[in-house]
Amino acid sequence: xxxxxxxxxxxxxxxxxxxxxxxxxxxxxxxxxxxxxxxxxxxxxxxxxxxxxxxxxxxxxxxxxxxxxxxxxxxxxxxxxxxxxxxxxxxxxxxxxxxxxxxxxxxxxxxxx
Amino acid sequence: xxxxxxxxxxxxxxxxxxxxxxxxxxxxxxxxxxxxxxxxxxxxxxxxxxxxxxxxxxxxxxxxxxxxxxxxxxxxxxxxxxxxxxxxxxxxxxxxxxxxxxxxxxxxxxxxxxx
Numbered sequence: 453x454x455x456x457x458x459x460x461x462x463x464x465x466x467x468x469x470x471x472x473x474x475x476x477x478x479x480x481x482x483x484x485x486x487x488x489x490x491x492x493x494x495x496x497x498x499x500x501x502x503x504x505x506x507x508x509x510x511x512x513x514x515x516x517x518x519x520x521x522x523x524x525x526x527x528x529x530x531x532x533x534x535x536x537x538x539x540x541x542x543x544x545x546x547x548x549x550x551x552x553x554x555x556x557x558x559x560x561x562x563x564x565x
Numbered sequence: 566x567x568x569x570x571x572x573x574x575x576x577x578x579x580x581x582x583x584x585x586x587x588x589x590x591x592x593x594x595x596x597x598x599x600x601x602x603x604x605x606x607x608x609x610x611x612x613x614x615x616x617x618x619x620x621x622x623x624x625x626x627x628x629x630x631x632x633x634x635x636x637x638x639x640x641x642x643x644x645x646x647x648x649x650x651x652x653x654x655x656x657x658x659x660x661x662x663x664x665x666x667x668x669x670x671x672x673x674x675x676x677x678x679x680x
Binding site: 456484494495496497498501503541543545546551552553554555556557558 | 568596598605606610621656658660663666668669671673674
């Protein structure tokens with residue numbers, strides 16, 4: 453079945469540091485890939501997505517590129533801010549289905565001033 | 566607001582009690598999903614509705630779990646004879662369409678604690 457593996461946290465960075473959160477996936481079809489973010493005390497929200505190979509999703513300075521050859525979708529940001537502190541979930545939705553989303557276990561990011 | 570709302574936000578139940586969790590979707594949203602999120606884990610799919618039809622219930626962990634959406638709008642997730650392993654945050658998500666390209670909007674969740 454479909455699965456998502458992402459790096460374990462917590463990840464602690466200083467403000468303005470470079471961020472990478474690794475994510476790899478296994479899917480039987482040709483999935484769409486997502487990063488969701490959960491800020492403290494708030495609900496899950498979509499951060500970015502990519503629907504086909506070599507697509508780059510981007511939002512709020514975050515980027516991730518759909519790499520079919522390595523089955524990866526790593527999240528990056530060039531300069532993190534304290535306000536980026538949150539839990540980040542990598543996820544996929546198989547193209548063969550409707551929108552059933554399979555999530556990774558989440559990576560907690562803490563940015564310190 | 567116009568987002569997905571869930572109630573109650575917190576629920577404490579004694580083992581063996583029945584509970585009902587409510588989801589109010591964004592108006593007009595066709596698709597509705599329930600997910601279960603255990604502590605420190607990612608959400609896991611429970612069930613999917615397209616309007617009033619329950620098209621997929623493969624994620625429901627046992628026959629103690631039951632979901633309905635009788636008029637294609639509000640949905641209720643019912644758990645009978647709760648067990649401690651049912652303790653989790655239950656998330657509802659809705660989307661405007663049925664395609665994988667339609668964004669899912671999540672509610673704040675109901676945190677269920679079974680004592």
